[in-house]
Amino acid sequence: MFLIFQMYVLLLVLGVVSPTMTLDNGLALTPPMGWLTWQRYRCKVDCNTYPDDCISEQLIRRTADIMAEEGYLEAGYNYIAIDDCWLEKQRSPDGKLVADRDRFPHGMKQLAKYVHHRGLKFGIYEDYGNTTCALYPGVMGHEQTDVDTLLGWDVDYIKLDGCAATPDDMKTGYPEFGKMLNASGRPVLYSCSWPAYLEDASIMPDYGAIAEHCNLWRNWDDIDDSWASVSKIMNWFGDNQQRIQQYAGPGHWNDPDMLVIGNYGLSLDQARAQMAVWAVLAAPLLMSADLARMRPEFKEILLNRDIIAVNQDSLGKQGLRVSMKAKQHVWTRELSGDSYAVAIVNHIEGGPPQFSSLTFSEMAVPARSYTVQDLYHEEEDWILFANQNFTTRVNPTGVKFYQFVPLPSEERTRKSNINLNVQNELDRKYVVEIVI
Numbered sequence: 001m002f003l004i005f006q007m008y009v010l011l012l013v014l015g016v017v018s019p020t021m022t023l024d025n026g027l028a029l030t031p032p033m034g035w036l037t038w039q040r041y042r043c044k045v046d047c048n049t050y051p052d053d054c055i056s057e058q059l060i061r062r063t064a065d066i067m068a069e070e071g072y073l074e075a076g077y078n079y080i081a082i083d084d085c086w087l088e089k090q091r092s093p094d095g096k097l098v099a100d101r102d103r104f105p106h107g108m109k110q111l112a113k114y115v116h117h118r119g120l121k122f123g124i125y126e127d128y129g130n131t132t133c134a135l136y137p138g139v140m141g142h143e144q145t146d147v148d149t150l151l152g153w154d155v156d157y158i159k160l161d162g163c164a165a166t167p168d169d170m171k172t173g174y175p176e177f178g179k180m181l182n183a184s185g186r187p188v189l190y191s192c193s194w195p196a197y198l199e200d201a202s203i204m205p206d207y208g209a210i211a212e213h214c215n216l217w218r219n220w221d222d223i224d225d226s227w228a229s230v231s232k233i234m235n236w237f238g239d240n241q242q243r244i245q246q247y248a249g250p251g252h253w254n255d256p257d258m259l260v261i262g263n264y265g266l267s268l269d270q271a272r273a274q275m276a277v278w279a280v281l282a283a284p285l286l287m288s289a290d291l292a293r294m295r296p297e298f299k300e301i302l303l304n305r306d307i308i309a310v311n312q313d314s315l316g317k318q319g320l321r322v323s324m325k326a327k328q329h330v331w332t333r334e335l336s337g338d339s340y341a342v343a344i345v346n347h348i349e350g351g352p353p354q355f356s357s358l359t360f361s362e363m364a365v366p367a368r369s370y371t372v373q374d375l376y377h378e379e380e381d382w383i384l385f386a387n388q389n390f391t392t393r394v395n396p397t398g399v400k401f402y403q404f405v406p407l408p409s410e411e412r413t414r415k416s417n418i419n420l421n422v423q424n425e426l427d428r429k430y431v432v433e434i435v436i
């Protein structure tokens with residue numbers, strides 16, 4: 001027995017075995033942020049017909065330039081990743097993955113170099129099965145070769161999909177692949193689609209094991225560029241929160257899929273609602289839109305610093321859907337410093353904005369006095385006292401998103417002498433004026 005222990009210590013020292021068998025890469029201490037090709041560009045490979053929209057090095061370079069120059073990187077979006085459809089259909093004669101020669105003529109290593117030179121990190125997609133979902137070569141049977149190839153290209157982020165793999169394959173494959181990444185010594189963000197395939201087949205995922213091996217994981221369906229899709233995903237996360245919320249935290253996150261903000265399918269209100277709920281969910285913020293054609297009002301949502309700060313809050317606690325009343329869904333996230341982020345999403349389509357009156361318990365916020373900050377900056381800051389109901393108005397298929405910051409106790413005493421019943425924005429302004 002002692003001899004075995006001595007040999008283990010020797011192998012540890014020689015670096016032949018790793019002391020930890022789980023993912024321990026120090027990454028994603030807050031939810032990852034970046035840009036991914038899939039939702040916007042899908043599997044467009046015909047660069048003659050779609051020169052600006054095809055999956056190519058030109059698309060990645062153009063997007064990297066914009067991210068670096070137009071405030072995205074500065075706001076925290078630091079990963080740029082290629083999803084499916086970047087490969088040649090055949091491996092090389094020595095069994096290696098090859099990037100499409102026409103669309104990536106300078107190869108992936110060069111592209112990674114360019115991305116790094118722009119201050120970004122480089123991500124790529126593969127699939128654990130025999131093929132990717134779009135039928136390009138998958139990693140099964142070539143795991144170590146592919147890890148060596150991808151890491152040899154200086155990849156920083158791998159999204160490993162699960163098409164063409166069985167639940168049993170995935171159970172061993174995802175952890176094994178993660179260990180190979182870990183053993184390489186290069187910190188690689190590891191995104192697993194593992195639970196999405198199990199949930200789809202009504203098999204209960206072992207989220208404990210998933211959180212041990214992956215930095216982020218797709219839980220459920222692919223997102224589309226529509227409110228129907230975005231609200232369906234919100235509802236799934238609300239309906240299943242008791243099973244999944246506790247697995248999110250620094251280093252490991254549930255992933256409701258990409259931000260579709262800035263494309264064609266969401267109104268401004270709906271885009272704001274997606275950003276707000278993704279912030280409450282501590283979701284990875286992976287944009288998938290044409291940044292070269294991003295309209296300023298959508299860019300403003302994506303770059304909203306206050307909302308990004310909620311998403312990136314250091315407590316790392318995923319928020320919950322805490323009440324549903326007359327199709328007004330309230331999402332609350334506890335933040336560091338005893339603050340709370342509260343998003344009220346109105347799921348009624350059409351008609352006028354809905355008035356909403358909520359108790360502290362309906363918002364799952366401790367009853368005390370707060371400065372209320374509108375994270376979309378339409379309202380001035382106002383004060384909510386512990387004995388009041390919270391009132392607001394929310395546009396159809398829109399959101400109101402607030403941060404509740406506790407008032408310091410001495411101010412609370414002074415201000416609680418002012419016993420006003422705040423009913424509307426006019427009164428709120430009045431209260432702020434007389435107490436400040």
Ligand code: GLA
Nearest residue numbers: 038083084132133134161222
């Ligand atoms: C699956 C994934 C998507 C995308 C495609 C690529 O559907 O869930 O996010 O990666 O495959 O083919």
